[in-house]
Amino acid sequence: EVQLVQSGAEVKKPGESLQISCKASGYSFSTYFIAWVRQMPGKGLQWIGIIYPSDSDTRYSPSFQGQVTISADKSISTAFLQWSGLGSSDSAIYYCARLYARKLDYWGQGTLVTVSS
Amino acid sequence: QSVLTQPPSASGTPGQRVTISCSGSSSNIGNNAVSWYLQLPGAAPKLLIYSNTQRPSGVPDRFSGSKSGTSASLAISGLQSEDETDYYCAAWDDSLNGLVFGGGTKLTVL
Numbered sequence: 001e002v003q004l005v006q007s008g009a010e011v012k013k014p015g016e017s018l019q020i021s022c023k024a025s026g027y028s029f030s031t032y033f034i035a036w037v038r039q040m041p042g043k044g045l046q047w048i049g050i051i052y053p054s055d056s057d058t059r060y061s062p063s064f065q066g067q068v069t070i071s072a073d074k075s076i077s078t079a080f081l082q083w084s085g086l087g088s089s090d091s092a093i094y095y096c097a098r099l100y101a102r103k104l105d106y107w108g109q110g111t112l113v114t115v116s117s
Numbered sequence: 118q119s120v121l122t123q124p125p126s127a128s129g130t131p132g133q134r135v136t137i138s139c140s141g142s143s144s145n146i147g148n149n150a151v152s153w154y155l156q157l158p159g160a161a162p163k164l165l166i167y168s169n170t171q172r173p174s175g176v177p178d179r180f181s182g183s184k185s186g187t188s189a190s191l192a193i194s195g196l197q198s199e200d201e202t203d204y205y206c207a208a209w210d211d212s213l214n215g216l217v218f219g220g221g222t223k224l225t226v227l
């Protein structure tokens with residue numbers, strides 16, 4: 001059974017760094033893209049970017065380029081989303097999902113990130 | 118401002134058939150397959166339709182998708198109370214080289 005299990009909710013202060021994770025199981029992690037999607041409170045879905053774990057090929061939406069870093073560790077079948085300096089506008093739920101044939105067929109449960117002073 | 122355009126709301130009565138539209142452009146829907154996602158309150162989105170018309174296993178055949186040109190539609194027949202939730206369309210965008218989403222449609226079962 002394909003599963004994506006994300007790390008727990010985070011509460012951070014503005015300017016702090018953060019890394020959240022997405023652990024995959026039930027399939028060959030290296031050979032499928034992992035996507036990250038943001039959902040701000042009460043809003044729709046926004047594409048952040050994708051990574052191909054086999055070679056760490058990473059692509060970002062122009063809206064998120066330079067704002068976040070996507071990475072993956074094949075040895076532990078885990079993808080990561082990282083911020084070096086959070087802002088209040090980063091408060092949102094972040095989902096990882098498996099990208100296959102340009103569709104998101106399996107999703108993680110989401111990680112709530114709250115940035116507040 | 119979402120790249121794909123969906124109506125913010127839709128409604129129907131139990132047993133009725135409702136459709137939700139999704140409009141895009143030649144760089145996304147016009148040239149790529151559309152997928153639809155359902156998101157129950159407090160839950161992660163779930164794939165509902167892919168490749169314009171295909172249903173993943175476990176999705177009832179009450180749900181169907183179609184595409185024509187730069188627009189797509191999700192149809193739900195035999196509307197049930199548990200269908201009341203948010204629906205999103207998505208398609209790959211060749212210009213952005215990523216997936217773009219509609220703003221979401223909140224379906225109300227009256």
